[in-house]
Amino acid sequence: MEDSRFEAGLAVRKAVLGKEHVEKSLASADPLSMELQKLVTEYCWGSVWTRPGLERKTRSMLNLAMLCALNRPHELKLHLRGALTNGCSKEEIVEVILQAAIYCGVPAAIDAMRTAKEVFSEA
Incomplete structure (x- = not known):
């Protein structure tokens, strides 16, 4: 179950945050921080983001x-990019x-608005 949850989470994480970002995060993890990467991928992305109750945009x-x-x-900037990917408009x-x-x-x-303006200018 854990491996399938990780794989499902990895797919969603890459779709929302971008393959390059996720692969960079995993590649730069050391043996200690890799445990957090696994937890985030399995729990956040594999257990919650894969649930059918809410759309990714929501x-x-x-x-x-x-x-x-x-x-x-830092996380806001990352998720602002993900929100745009998931169909949220700037408005x-x-x-x-x-x-x-x-x-x-x-x-x-x-x-937050300062960070959003920075992300919008990059998009």
Whole structure:
């Protein structure tokens, strides 16, 4: 079961975040950090992202809001790219950030918008 969950998670992770990013993350992992890579791939991507209850676009918007709340700019940047891949428009992403401003705080939203503008300019 674990191997199939890893493989399913790996496929979704590559589809959302990009094959190059995922392969680079796995290739740069050492024996200690590889355990975290396996956990993330199996648990996050293989157990949750593969569930049929929400579309990938919806999962991306939820991630953006939560990463904004947690003030995790590195992960936010990664998931902004994934959200675009999953069909979120720039306008929808801005709406998520505005919603997060109310519930997570304006400073978090300002940082998130700054990160989003950077990703939008790269896209």
